[in-house]
Amino acid sequence: MTWVNAILQGIFLGGLYALFACGLSLIFGVMRIINLAHGDLAVLGAFLVWSVTVTAGADPFVALLPVLPVMLVLGYLLHRTVLARSLRGGPLTPLLTTFGLAIVIQNGLLQAYSPDVRSLGGAAGGLATGSWRLTDQLSVSYLGLLVLVVAVLVLGGLHLLLRRTRFGREMRATAQDPDTAALVGIPAQSVYAKATAIAVATATLAGVFLAVRSTFDASSGPTQLIFAFEAVVIGGLGSIWGTLTGGIVLGVAQTLGATVDPQYSILAGHLVFLAVLASPRGRAVIR
Amino acid sequence: MTGPWQVVRSGRATRLATSGLSAFGLLLFAVPFLFRTDVVQQLTTLCTLVILASMWNVLAGYGGLVSVGQQAFLGFGAYATVFLAQRDVHPYVAVVLAAGLSAVLAVALAPLLLRLRGGQFAVGTWVVAEALALLVALDEDLGGGTGVSLRGLNAYAPDWRRAYTYWLTLAFTLALLVAVFVLLRRRTGVAIQAVRDDEDAAAALGVRAGPLKFALFVLAGVGCGAAGALTLANTLFIQPQSIFGVQWSAYLLFMVLVGGIGSFEGPILGAVVFFLLQDWFAQFGAWYLIGLGLVAIGFALFRPRGLWSLAGDRLPFRLLPVGYALREPPATGRLGGSRRSASRQ
Numbered sequence: 093m094t095w096v097n098a099i100l101q102g103i104f105l106g107g108l109y110a111l112f113a114c115g116l117s118l119i120f121g122v123m124r125i126i127n128l129a130h131g132d133l134a135v136l137g138a139f140l141v142w143s144v145t146v147t148a149g150a151d152p153f154v155a156l157l158p159v160l161p162v163m164l165v166l167g168y169l170l171h172r173t174v175l176a177r178s179l180r181g182g183p184l185t186p187l188l189t190t191f192g193l194a195i196v197i198q199n200g201l202l203q204a205y206s207p208d209v210r211s212l213g214g215a216a217g218g219l220a221t222g223s224w225r226l227t228d229q230l231s232v233s234y235l236g237l238l239v240l241v242v243a244v245l246v247l248g249g250l251h252l253l254l255r256r257t258r259f260g261r262e263m264r265a266t267a268q269d270p271d272t273a274a275l276v277g278i279p280a281q282s283v284y285a286k287a288t289a290i291a292v293a294t295a296t297l298a299g300v301f302l303a304v305r306s307t308f309d310a311s312s313g314p315t316q317l318i319f320a321f322e323a324v325v326i327g328g329l330g331s332i333w334g335t336l337t338g339g340i341v342l343g344v345a346q347t348l349g350a351t352v353d354p355q356y357s358i359l360a361g362h363l364v365f366l367a368v369l370a371s372p373r374g375r376a377v378i379r
Numbered sequence: 380m381t382g383p384w385q386v387v388r389s390g391r392a393t394r395l396a397t398s399g400l401s402a403f404g405l406l407l408f409a410v411p412f413l414f415r416t417d418v419v420q421q422l423t424t425l426c427t428l429v430i431l432a433s434m435w436n437v438l439a440g441y442g443g444l445v446s447v448g449q450q451a452f453l454g455f456g457a458y459a460t461v462f463l464a465q466r467d468v469h470p471y472v473a474v475v476l477a478a479g480l481s482a483v484l485a486v487a488l489a490p491l492l493l494r495l496r497g498g499q500f501a502v503g504t505w506v507v508a509e510a511l512a513l514l515v516a517l518d519e520d521l522g523g524g525t526g527v528s529l530r531g532l533n534a535y536a537p538d539w540r541r542a543y544t545y546w547l548t549l550a551f552t553l554a555l556l557v558a559v560f561v562l563l564r565r566r567t568g569v570a571i572q573a574v575r576d577d578e579d580a581a582a583a584l585g586v587r588a589g590p591l592k593f594a595l596f597v598l599a600g601v602g603c604g605a606a607g608a609l610t611l612a613n614t615l616f617i618q619p620q621s622i623f624g625v626q627w628s629a630y631l632l633f634m635v636l637v638g639g640i641g642s643f644e645g646p647i648l649g650a651v652v653f654f655l656l657q658d659w660f661a662q663f664g665a666w667y668l669i670g671l672g673l674v675a676i677g678f679a680l681f682r683p684r685g686l687w688s689l690a691g692d693r694l695p696f697r698l699l700p701v702g703y704a705l706r707e708p709p710a711t712g713r714l715g716g717s718r719r720s721a722s723r724q
Contacts, residue, residue: 120498124497125497125498126497126498126499126501126502128447128498128501128502174676174680177680178679178680181680181683183497184439184443184445184497184640185679185680186498187445187497187498187501188445188632188636188675188676188679189676189679189680191447191501191628191629191632192632192672192673192675192676192679193672193676194672195629195668195669195671195672195675196669196672196673196676198668199665199666199668199669199672200665200669202665203665203666203669314505314625317502318502318505318506318509321499321502321506322506325499355513355516355517358509358513359510359513359514359517362506362509362510362513363510365506366491366506366507369491369494369495369503
C-alpha cells in the first residue's frame, strides 16, 4: 500500500513539475532557447508573494493576484531588454546571458532576503495541511490535488491559446520561421516578448505552489530548473501534454525512490531522465 | 605593380612573442625557489583556473557546446584521486591517473550528452553533475556529504608539498595548453572553427562534426578532471557540495566571456582577471557574485569577443598564432610591406 501511496503522491508532485516545465517548454518551443534563469524567476516570484503575504497578512493565493501582473511585465521587459539582444548574438549568447541572469537573481535574492529557508505553508492555512483519507495509508492532500488541477488547467489553457487564438497562430508561425512570419506582418520580437511574459507568469505560479507545498530559499531555483528540464525531456520536447506526462513520470520516480530511502529520491529522478535520454526514444525526442 | 599576397602563419614579431611566452611558461617552474609558499599556492590556484577556462573555451568557444556541468569532471577527478589514494596509490600518481579516468568518464558520457544541442546539452551536463554529486554523497568511504581529506601528502614538508603540487599543476597547464594549441593549428583546428561558425555549412563541405565534438568533449573532460584532482592536491580537503557546485560553471562563464570566447589567449587572460578580482572582491559575498553575473551578461551582449579582442586586434603580431595572416607584397617604390592581419582565429 505504501507503494500505491507513493505513486499517488508522485502524480501530484508531477503536477507541480509540469507547471514548472510548461514555461520552459513554451520558450523553447517558440524561441528555440533554454532559459537557464527559469527556476530563479520562479523563486523570485515566490519571494515577492512571500513579501506581500508578510506585509499585508494575506493568504498566499490572494497575494499572488498583485504579483502575477508584476511578473508578466517583468517577463515582457526581460525579453525587450536582455533576450532580444542576446538572440541576435547567435545560438550560444542566450544561454550565456540567461545563466548570468540566474546568478544575478539568485545572489540578489540572497542579499535581499538572507539565506533563510522559508515556507508559505503556514500562511496558506488548512489548504496546505488538510487531506482526504481514503484508507489508512492512502491520502489525497487538498494542495496536491489543487496543484494538479491548476497544472492541467494551465497546460490546457496554453494548448487552446496555441491552437485556437490569433496570438497562438502568430506564436506557431514565428516558431516555425520568424522571417517568413515577419513577411506576413507578425513582429517576431513582440511575439517573443509576450511568450516570455506568459512563461515567467507560469513559473511564478509554480514557484508559489512550491513555496506552499514545501520550503524554499534563495538558491532553490537551479534545482527547479533541472526538474523542469527533466520533465520536458522525459515528456518529449515541444509537446504540451507530454510535459504533463513527463512531470508525472519524474514525480513518481522521485517518490518511489524516496520510499526505498529518502536519499534516493532526487537521484531516482535523474536516473530516469538519463535512461530516457539513452533510450532509442530519447534519440527521437531530441531535435 | 605588386606581386601576389602571401598567406603566412607568423611573422618575425609573432615568432618572437611566441618564443617569449614559451620561455615565460618554462620560467614559471622556478617560482618555488624565488617566492614565498603562499605565492606558490596562489599560483597553483591560478593555474587550475587557466586549465578550467581553456577547457571550457574549447567546449563552448570552439565546439559550440555550452556546458553548465563541467563540475562533474572536477568532482570526479577529485574523488577519483581520493579513491585511489585510499588504495595506497601515491597521491601525485593518483592525480595523474584521475585525469586518465576522467577521459574514460568523458568517453562514456559523450554518446549520451553529445546527442543534445544548445541549451539541452547545457542542462544535460548539469544533471550529470548533480547525479554524480548525489552518488558520491551516498558513499560513506568517500566521506559522504561531509567531505573527505587527501591523506598521504603529509609525508612531505609543507613547503615542498606546495612546490611539488605547483610543479605538477604547471606541467598539466602547459601540457593541456600545448594540446589545445596543436589541435587548433592543425587541420582539425580549421574544421573545428568551421563547425563552430556553421555546423550545417561545415558538414556540406565534408567536415564530420561528430568526431570533432567528441575529441573536444574528451579533452575538456581530461582537463577539468585534472583541475579537480589538482584543486584537491592544493587544498587537501573537498566536499561534494562545493566541488560539484554549479558556481564553478558561473566562474568559467565569467572567465571565458570576459577574456574572449573562441580565442586561444582570451581564457588565459580571463583566468588572470578573475583571479585578481577574486582576491580583491570575494569578501563582498553575494554582491561580488551579482557583479560577476552582470559583467558576464554585459560582455555576452556588448563585447562578445571579450577583453582579448581589444588587445589582440591592435597588436601587430599574435602571441600564439593559431590562425593565418595575409602579408601584403612589397610594393614598387616602397621599401618593405606592412603586415596586415586579415584572419580571425
